[in-house]
Amino acid sequence: xxxxxxxxxxxxxxxxxxxxxxxxxxxxxxxxxxxxxxxxxxxxxxxxxxxxxxxxxxxxxxxxxxxxxxxxxxxxxxxxxxxxxxxxxxxxxxxxxxxxxxxxxxxxxxxxxxxxxxxxxxxxxxxxxxxxxxxxxxxxxxxxxxxxxxxxxxxxxxxxxxxxxxxxxxxxxxxx
Numbered sequence: 789x790x791x792x793x794x795x796x797x798x799x800x801x802x803x804x805x806x807x808x809x810x811x812x813x814x815x816x817x818x819x820x821x822x823x824x825x826x827x828x829x830x831x832x833x834x835x836x837x838x839x840x841x842x843x844x845x846x847x848x849x850x851x852x853x854x855x856x857x858x859x860x861x862x863x864x865x866x867x868x869x870x871x872x873x874x875x876x877x878x879x880x881x882x883x884x885x886x887x888x889x890x891x892x893x894x895x896x897x898x899x900x901x902x903x904x905x906x907x908x909x910x911x912x913x914x915x916x917x918x919x920x921x922x923x924x925x926x927x928x929x930x931x932x933x934x935x936x937x938x939x940x941x942x943x944x945x946x947x948x949x950x951x952x953x954x955x956x957x958x959x960x961x962x963x964x
Contacts, residue, residue, distance in 0.1 A: 802829045804942040822946040822957060824924035833947065836932060837924040842951045843897035844883035846875070846917040847905055857909070861955070868895075870904055871951075879916070880909070886923060886951060923951035933960040 794809065801808040806815050827834035857880060863871035870884035882905060885897035898918050905913070926932055926948035936943040946960035 799829065802943065804939050818942060818944065820944045820946070822960065824922070824947060824949050824953070826945055826947050830936065830945070832938075833945065837926060837948050839889055840886045840923050840925060840951075841889060841892055841920050842883055842886045842923045843901060843920045844881055844918065845898060845901050845915050846879055846881050847909075847913045848879045848916050849911055849913045850878075851911065863952070868900065870901075872909075882909075883951075924948050925950040931956040931960050 794814070797809045799807060799809045802819060802821060804819075805817065806813055807819060808814075821829065825834075825837055825839065827837070857872075857874055859874055861871070861873045863869060863884075868885045868887075870882060872880050872882040874880050882901050884904075885895060885900050887895060887897070897920070901918075902915065924947070929950060931946060931948045931950070933946040934944070935941065936945055946957065949956040949960075
């Protein structure tokens, strides 16, 4: 439809009409920046987001017939909240226990996640992977999608997906 998407490209600089990425300059009429935290490119946006760490583990089941799970994305509204989905017929990923960067030593996130699996999705399984990552929340918990006020009709921003990029990124894209 007349536009190009460059995923997984290291962007060093964005200015109206041009993007410097991987040492190359790409020129364009309009730019859409979609990322949880665009403050490295636009420092003025940093006050709009609050960084946290989210924890995830992968569990491989011998058989999910004991604990049937549909091929959907689930998350709850508890505190801490949890989310999970299948990544193949025998493996699910479970995440949550999001916490502020400066409070990461105040909980045992992988233990909490493993207890969630034992209590709610218990069947014979092994934990195959665990990891953590940065996520960025807005003050009201909803992503922001807007025309950058300094670059009207040139640069658009979608940010602050709060760890829900699969859902909120899609919804932000629909507002553009």
